Amino acid sequence: LDLTWQVKTPKWDITNGYLIAEIFSWYFPQDIQMHSYNNGRSLDSKQKNWDLLKNFIKRHKLEIPADVIDGTIHCKEGAAALLLERMYEILTNRVSTSVRKLPPDFEPDFTDRGYQNKLPMHARSTATQSVKNNLRITEIQADSSLILNSQKAQKIINEHIDHRRLERNENPDRFNIKPSIGESSFRHPLPQRQEDGNQEANGPEPERTQSPMSRETSVHFKEVQVKQLDKNALYNMPIQGY
Numbered sequence: 001l002d003l004t005w006q007v008k009t010p011k012w013d014i015t016n017g018y019l020i021a022e023i024f025s026w027y028f029p030q031d032i033q034m035h036s037y038n039n040g041r042s043l044d045s046k047q048k049n050w051d052l053l054k055n056f057i058k059r060h061k062l063e064i065p066a067d068v069i070d071g072t073i074h075c076k077e078g079a080a081a082l083l084l085e086r087m088y089e090i091l092t093n094r095v096s097t098s099v100r101k102l103p104p105d106f107e108p109d110f111t112d113r114g115y116q117n118k119l120p121m122h123a124r125s126t127a128t129q130s131v132k133n134n135l136r137i138t139e140i141q142a143d144s145s146l147i148l149n150s151q152k153a154q155k156i157i158n159e160h161i162d163h164r165r166l167e168r169n170e171n172p173d174r175f176n177i178k179p180s181i182g183e184s185s186f187r188h189p190l191p192q193r194q195e196d197g198n199q200e201a202n203g204p205e206p207e208r209t210q211s212p213m214s215r216e217t218s219v220h221f222k223e224v225q226v227k228q229l230d231k232n233a234l235y236n237m238p239i240q241g242y
Contacts (some may be wrong), residue, residue, distance in 0.1 A: 001026055004039070010080035016041060017049035020087070022075060024056065027091050031056060043138050046073055062090055068108070074136040076110035110134075111156070113163070121167065121174065130160045 003022055006215045007013045014020055018039045025032035036052060038045045050073055057064055064086055071079025085096045116124050125133060134156050140149055168175045 007084075008083055011075050014084070015075050016046045017053050017073075020053060020083070022095050023087065023091075024053075028056075028060070029070075043141055046138075047142070057206070064090075067110075071108075071110040074138045074142075076134075076136070077114070078108065079110050081106055111159070113231050121171070127157050127160045131156050200215075200238065 001023060005013070005019075005021055007019065016039065018037050021032055021037045022034060036046065037049050040046075050069065057069075064083065068083050070076075070077055072083050079162055088094065088096055112125075112130075129232065131153050135149070135152055139152070143149070168177060
């Protein structure tokens with residue numbers, strides 16, 4: 001397509017929605033008017049462009065997930081590329097080669113986990129840095145709800161803790177994790193049962209004699225009778241003054 005500029009880095013090039021509107025204008029020239037879109041980088045320009053695009057997508061019932069659109073607006077990892085692939089499938093009725101290689105139960109992940117896995121363990125992000133990398137400032141500016149932003153941050157921290165716990169289990173030597181008492185104790189193998197043929201050859205198994213055990217206790221208790229005080233006598237006692 002003859003676009004205004006070439007898409008080199010989708011994460012930054014299509015975040016404001018201007019090129020997305022230009023692509024749709026080639027297929028829907030009556031519905032997309034380019035003079036209504038602003039080629040700016042500010043959050044206000046992004047929101048205005050994407051509000052028009054969301055109405056267009058809803059009106060034509062295009063199957064583009066909302067989380068992919070939000071990830072593209074906030075420059076999340078892999079969201080812009082996934083949006084372009086989805087648009088390619090809708091507009092050309094073809095399947096991208098990268099989509100064919102994905103498993104059927106694939107769920108998009110717009111975090112930097114793929115990049116972090118390529119780094120050595122000592123160079124990977126901490127929990128604080130993980131929140132800074134995966135929670136964009138534009139998300140906080142777009143929705144200033146403290147509860148929603150705290151939930152997003154807590155979700156990132158929980159995923160980071162689970163990932164670190166998995167790393168510790170996979171590499172116990174690196175983190176100097178010592179085995180527990182149950183793991184380090186010696187365990188005897190279970191006795192194997194003999195086959196039926198061997199039991200018949202060896203004869204019937206002798207019956208085990210159990211020594212009689214007395215269940216009676218050897219401790220003797222002595223009953224003591226306690227005389228209880230009559231409560232009526234207390235009520236009838238005169239009150240003495242001092």
